[in-house]
Amino acid sequence: MELIFEKSVKGRRGISLPVPDVPTAKMDGRYLRAKAAELPEVSELDIVRHFTNLSRMNFSVDTNFYPLGSCTMKYNPKFTETIANLAGFRELHPLMAQFDYAEGLVRGALEVLYDVEVLLAEITGMKEVTTEPLAGAHGELTGIMLIAAYHNHKKNKKKYVLVPDSSHGTNPASAAIAGYELISIPTGKDGCVDMDEYKAKLTNDVAAVMLTCPNTLGIFNTHIKEVADLAHKVDALMYYDGANLNAIMGKVRPGDVGFDVIHLNLHKTFATPHGGGGPGAGPVGVSEKLVDFLPVPKVVKNKDGSFSLKENKPKSIGRIAPFYGNFGVILKAYAYILLLGREGLIEASEMAVLNANYCMALLKKAYNLPYDRTCMHEFVLSAAKQLEHGIRALDIAKYLIDNGIHPPTIYFPLIVKEAIMVEPTETESKETLDRFIEVMLKAAELSQKDPEVLKNAPTTMPVSRLDEVKAAKDINCSHI
Amino acid sequence: MSYYCPHTKEDIKAMLGAIGVNSVDDLFKDIKPSYKPKSFDLPKGKSEMEVMDYFQKLAATNCSSIAKFIGGGFYDHYIPAVADALSSRSEFYTAYTPYQPECSQGTLQAVYEYQSAICALTGMEIANASLYDGGTALYEAAMMATKITGRNKIVVDGGVNPIYRKILYTYTKNLHIDFVEIPVSHSQSTRAEMFKYFDDKTAGVILQNPNFFGAIDDHTDIIEKAHSVGAIAIESVYPISLGLLKSPREMNADIATGEGQSMGLPLSFGGPYLGFMATKKEFARKMPGRIAGVTVDKNGKRGFVLTLQAREQHIRREKATSNICSNEALCAMRAIIYLASLGKEGLRELAQLNHDKAEFAKTLLEKIKGVEVKRNSPTFNEFTVLLPKDADSVVNAMIDKNFFAGIPLGRFYKDMEKYLLVAVTEKRSKKEIEDFAVALKSVI
Numbered sequence: 038m039e040l041i042f043e044k045s046v047k048g049r050r051g052i053s054l055p056v057p058d059v060p061t062a063k064m065d066g067r068y069l070r071a072k073a074a075e076l077p078e079v080s081e082l083d084i085v086r087h088f089t090n091l092s093r094m095n096f097s098v099d100t101n102f103y104p105l106g107s108c109t110m111k112y113n114p115k116f117t118e119t120i121a122n123l124a125g126f127r128e129l130h131p132l133m134a135q136f137d138y139a140e141g142l143v144r145g146a147l148e149v150l151y152d153v154e155v156l157l158a159e160i161t162g163m164k165e166v167t168t169e170p171l172a173g174a175h176g177e178l179t180g181i182m183l184i185a186a187y188h189n190h191k192k193n194k195k196k197y198v199l200v201p202d203s204s205h206g207t208n209p210a211s212a213a214i215a216g217y218e219l220i221s222i223p224t225g226k227d228g229c230v231d232m233d234e235y236k237a238k239l240t241n242d243v244a245a246v247m248l249t250c251p252n253t254l255g256i257f258n259t260h261i262k263e264v265a266d267l268a269h270k271v272d273a274l275m276y277y278d279g280a281n282l283n284a285i286m287g288k289v290r291p292g293d294v295g296f297d298v299i300h301l302n303l304h305k306t307f308a309t310p311h312g313g314g315g316p317g318a319g320p321v322g323v324s325e326k327l328v329d330f331l332p333v334p335k336v337v338k339n340k341d342g343s344f345s346l347k348e349n350k351p352k353s354i355g356r357i358a359p360f361y362g363n364f365g366v367i368l369k370a371y372a373y374i375l376l377l378g379r380e381g382l383i384e385a386s387e388m389a390v391l392n393a394n395y396c397m398a399l400l401k402k403a404y405n406l407p408y409d410r411t412c413m414h415e416f417v418l419s420a421a422k423q424l425e426h427g428i429r430a431l432d433i434a435k436y437l438i439d440n441g442i443h444p445p446t447i448y449f450p451l452i453v454k455e456a457i458m459v460e461p462t463e464t465e466s467k468e469t470l471d472r473f474i475e476v477m478l479k480a481a482e483l484s485q486k487d488p489e490v491l492k493n494a495p496t497t498m499p500v501s502r503l504d505e506v507k508a509a510k511d512i513n514c515s516h517i
Numbered sequence: 518m519s520y521y522c523p524h525t526k527e528d529i530k531a532m533l534g535a536i537g538v539n540s541v542d543d544l545f546k547d548i549k550p551s552y553k554p555k556s557f558d559l560p561k562g563k564s565e566m567e568v569m570d571y572f573q574k575l576a577a578t579n580c581s582s583i584a585k586f587i588g589g590g591f592y593d594h595y596i597p598a599v600a601d602a603l604s605s606r607s608e609f610y611t612a613y614t615p616y617q618p619e620c621s622q623g624t625l626q627a628v629y630e631y632q633s634a635i636c637a638l639t640g641m642e643i644a645n646a647s648l649y650d651g652g653t654a655l656y657e658a659a660m661m662a663t664k665i666t667g668r669n670k671i672v673v674d675g676g677v678n679p680i681y682r683k684i685l686y687t688y689t690k691n692l693h694i695d696f697v698e699i700p701v702s703h704s705q706s707t708r709a710e711m712f713k714y715f716d717d718k719t720a721g722v723i724l725q726n727p728n729f730f731g732a733i734d735d736h737t738d739i740i741e742k743a744h745s746v747g748a749i750a751i752e753s754v755y756p757i758s759l760g761l762l763k764s765p766r767e768m769n770a771d772i773a774t775g776e777g778q779s780m781g782l783p784l785s786f787g788g789p790y791l792g793f794m795a796t797k798k799e800f801a802r803k804m805p806g807r808i809a810g811v812t813v814d815k816n817g818k819r820g821f822v823l824t825l826q827a828r829e830q831h832i833r834r835e836k837a838t839s840n841i842c843s844n845e846a847l848c849a850m851r852a853i854i855y856l857a858s859l860g861k862e863g864l865r866e867l868a869q870l871n872h873d874k875a876e877f878a879k880t881l882l883e884k885i886k887g888v889e890v891k892r893n894s895p896t897f898n899e900f901t902v903l904l905p906k907d908a909d910s911v912v913n914a915m916i917d918k919n920f921f922a923g924i925p926l927g928r929f930y931k932d933m934e935k936y937l938l939v940a941v942t943e944k945r946s947k948k949e950i951e952d953f954a955v956a957l958k959s960v961i
Binding site: 129144177374381 | 599652
């Protein structure tokens, strides 16, 4: 499709501005730009048609099954959008909260933040929560900075962070950016952290152990408490990557099994839409040890029931976001929690786990299953068998697109050859899962009988397979 | 309780049978009984009607309809209806990061168009698909400067938004980066003071235009000086002002960043917002975040993909340029729709309107006895005012008259208790500005 810039015709306008009701004031020419920015000149209908047609070139949860492992693409309730759009929230300037008399102006907003922090602390078993981080990876960085603050305060000299080789890429990246060196721990035959290797690498120099539990293979680490107890013996803190919290709500709380920090991806577990790559929100919960280091400002509830922002926390790591987090996203997550309630959240986890195990049970006949045991809300297949016929995980992914299904995550985790990571989520019906299974089985069959169909896929999309190497070589990232 | 899970009892039974277990509980056997939650004390689920009622009451306790003369980097601009209508198409907002380009061309092309618009605004050659917010963008730019130069001293103009400066210092606490802050008040950057710190250890200089006091500047000379010692020049800019003001590229900056909230995003009590970042082509591989790029498909047809992914955390892990994973794609979508709505002439007119309204406000405010509008430098749509008494108390009194009068600068700068930072956008009518002046007079 043409770019909006290519549809530009000099003199067209998409919006009219009010006629100036004040005199024009001249500005000193030396501060002015030489030429107006080359933005497209288009009518309102041009814009509406352009973006409506673009939207139709997208797969999304509302239009397609989207079993993207590790990303938890569950249904996003429409109701929560309505809540975030209430004028009383949407039009509120965040700085209004930072003055002495703020409570009278933003009471409801502060109450939302306070209540969400309390609810998330209860769900995760942590002592306190901050809603400030703006995305999961941002929460991770915040969490590691909290750990660093703890060790600095205790004058602990720590250099390393332990991360399993199956971890999300953000884990090592966050630890490195917070100033730590990384040590990777291999995965054992059972899909969990190799305990012998772990013990060998867990020295006094270790600041933290970062784990996803269930991990990215979809496996719950049965030794998790032992892992935590060993870490605490050398005063290393336990970091919980909350990407997979959707699997365990009401079943186990990270705080209860020894984790000291947790970040949550609200868009995953609490069904806020991810908008084609964001916004997300990454609240962080901490155990007692880390409460004093949480970022400022912090919403507090006063004895008289009023709310205020506490700026003065001497041990705090400081400010990690301009305000109090992605408030619009936090509101949606809050509304979601209130709708589902205790039983609904437990049910969500149970059905997510049921759906994953159902798909896994029916797909392991046709695909390799490197870790064959009960999974949580996702599982990882390998297309190793299909590779014998020259068919890669990528080819299977593209074939799914032709069948109207968004492909699972592929080539992750890195430790599984030709990985296909499936996460059906709890909101999908048996009929949808059955159709997915059918298409996946058909792909396996075609890999033997007619591999060209897979290699040529997709054929039904606006574009066929794209040359990603060329994009990185001949960089064209702007029309201007 | 809301049921988003579709399974009937029969479905569940059939599925358990296919798996070969007796109950859903059997699927949780890896979680030992001793791991059971100590509590899970949450309220019972509620109906949509009940939850709506609860939030409507909460929202009503917020004073959102007050006339906002408050900015500080986050402004009350008009949002065209198309921005809401199009960005709320669920094909956009219920999609994920476009890892599979063939079925994500809508998001990818929109992001490419957004990047193009950011390049047009800033004059730079390459932009990313957005970062979390303006402060994060500035921090990431600072990190880029240290990586490009291999140096660790960053000179920060005191006119850079204090909120951003705090973020900058928090993020880098455990890294070996030395920040030098150059004081400035109600005016442009103080060159002589700043140049003392430019040497062969300087990785970069961070500037803001207009700065936190609203002062506009031409930083060309500072940037030239920075380049002469091999440092990177970073310019944080207010996108609406770029309808009129010299672009970062025209001043020869190396990296342009800023807060995108003004481009069609609601204030929403602090987020989600949008950090933008653009740079010169030579630094493309040092720039963090997602980037959409053009390529061709098997048949030679144009298409879009996420590109330069080798810099990113999912490939380079601890060696990645940044830990940034998601961006603010939906917010970027709003920004491109907003900018396309205004178009080339519309943005210029909007910027002029903002400037003119602020200048008009200045003329009224300085007529009030005891009030002094600081005119040390030209400004765009925000300026500082010296009051005869504590600005905090004035803002407080103005709330009773239904105006949020601005930011008392004493909160951010020493010895500025009597200064107020006033912002005027296109949404403030002439009448509203006049009423504002009358109200201010009455509380002084």
